[in-house]
Amino acid sequence: MSAFATLILAVQMLTALAMIGLILIQHGKGADMGAAFGSGTSGSLFGASGSANFLSRSTGVLATVFFVSTLALAYLGNARPVSTGSVLESVPVPAVTAPAAPAVDSTIPVAPVQGAEQVPAK
Numbered sequence: 001m002s003a004f005a006t007l008i009l010a011v012q013m014l015t016a017l018a019m020i021g022l023i024l025i026q027h028g029k030g031a032d033m034g035a036a037f038g039s040g041t042s043g044s045l046f047g048a049s050g051s052a053n054f055l056s057r058s059t060g061v062l063a064t065v066f067f068v069s070t071l072a073l074a075y076l077g078n079a080r081p082v083s084t085g086s087v088l089e090s091v092p093v094p095a096v097t098a099p100a101a102p103a104v105d106s107t108i109p110v111a112p113v114q115g116a117e118q119v120p121a122k
Contacts (some may be wrong), residue, residue: 011069022059
């Protein structure tokens with residue numbers, strides 16, 4: 001695997017892990033509804049509504065980087081190399097020849113077929 005493909009694969013894995021973390025940190029749409037009825041505070045590290053904008057934009061950027069790296073890996077995986085440097089590419093292919101006809105041995109006695117003329121042996 002080329003160094004460029006390895007770098008893209010590392011970027012993709014780090015992006016996937018960061019996206020998983022960001023998605024797990026975010027609040028669901030129904031989380032604020034419970035806070036409105038007094039079941040807890042909706043404030044978090046970023047404040048009441050400040051985290052939604054930052055986390056959703058960060059997730060969108062990471063998703064874009066993830067999809068671009070996925071497309072790049074697909075393109076690099078589908079590209080056909082000019083030569084693999086294999087030893088087998090330089091081996092000539094032998095010509096296929098038909099096998100020789102088996103030799104007829106005249107010393108083996110053959111039973112005569114009924115209704116056929118008998119030819120005297122030489």
